[in-house]
Amino acid sequence: MTSTTTVEGYRPPQPDRSGLLARLADVWTEFEALLDEVPILRALADGDVTVADYQRLLHNLRQQVVDGSPWIARAASNFDMDHFDLRSAAIAHALEEHRDHLLLERDYVAVGGSLESLRAGRKNIGSQALSGYLFHEASRPNPVGCLGAMFVIEGLGAQKAGVWARRFQEVLGLADDQVHFMAYHQDADAEHTGTLDAILTSDRIDDAAADAIVSCARVVSRLYVMQLSELDEI
Template structure:
C-alpha cells in the first residue's frame, strides 16, 4: 500500500498518534499470547511439527488468503472522495496482493499436496468468521477501522512469517521453493507496515477513527488466531 502523506507535527496530534500505537501494541501483545497456545505453532516451536501439519496449515490458510484482495477492493469502493488517499492506497494494495494465493498453491503442491483438493477446500470455522467480518466491515461507509486489520495481518507477515518458514525448513528439511509464500511476506508485508505507519501518522486519523482501528485490530487478532486453532474444522 502506498500513500503520499505528511506526518503530523503538532504536540496534540503527536500525543494522539503515540497513544494509538501504544493501544495497538497492547493488541499485538495479546495476539502473541494467543499464538503461543495454537497447537500447530506450539509443535513448530518445540520441533515436533510434521509435514502433514505444514500441509494442513497451508490448506487452511489458502481458503482465507483468496479473499484478501477482494475485501480490500470492497473497502476501496466504499471510501468517499474525502478519503481519497485511503481509497487510492487500498486500490494499490489490492492489486499487489491479488496473486498471493498462487504462491501458496505452489508451495502446497511442492510438498506433495493435490491442487485439485486444495482448490475444492472450504474455510475452517475461524476462517469463515474472519472473512465474514472483513467483508462486513469493508461494506461500511469509509471503513477506516480496517487499518487495524491490516496492522494485524501485515504485521504477522512482516514479523512472524519468515520465522515460521525458517523453522519449518529447520525441522522438516524443506527447500526455499516449499516455503516461498511465508518467506515472501516478510519483505512485502514489511513494506506494507511502513506504509501503514505513514497513514497512521499523517493527521488523517481522528479519535473516532483511532477507536475503530483498535477495535478492528482486536477482532481480527482473535479471529486470525482462531483460524489457526481450528485447522480442518
C-alpha cells in the first residue's frame, strides 16, 4: 500500500479558483506521508500484522469514533441563521454518523474481542487530543473551520479505509463481516466528500473561512496520526 493508492468513487481534491482545494490537497499529501510512517499501518503494508493488532486498532479507534456524531452536532448547533445551509448539512452528517461505532463494535466482536472490554476502554492520548480539539472548534460561533476536519476524516474513510480493510483480509484471512466498518466507509465517505467539495467551492467560503478550514485540516491530520501512533497510551 502506498500513498498514491486511489479508490473508485473517491475524487481527489482538484485546484479551484480560490485555491482552497489546492491548499487542502497539499494538507492531504502531507497527511498521507505521515500515515505511511505509522507503525501499525507500516506493518499492515508489509504484511506483518496479527489479529491482535487489528483488534488493538479497532479498540483504539472506537473510543474516538463515538464522539464523531456529537462534535458534528455541536458544530451544527453553533451555526446561526445566516449559515442555515451549513447547519443543515452538519445535522444531516451527524445523523449519518451516529451509528458508526456499532459497525466497529460488531467487527471487534467478530474477531474475538470482548464487547464489554471495548466499551470500557479509554481514549489514547492522541484520541483525547483529537476529540478535545474537535469539540473546541465545534463550539466556536459559526465554526466553518470544522469543514477542514471533515475534509480529513471523510477523505480518510473514502480513500484509505477500504484499502486497509482489503489488506487486513489479505494478510489475516478475515471475512467481510469482520471488516465491515472500514469497508462501509469507502463508499459512504466518498459520497460525503462530493457534498463537501460542493460547499468548499461555493461562494459561502471567503478568504477568512478558507484560512480557518486549512488550519483545522492541518491540525486534525496531525492529531489523527497521533491517535494511530499512540495505541493504548492513555
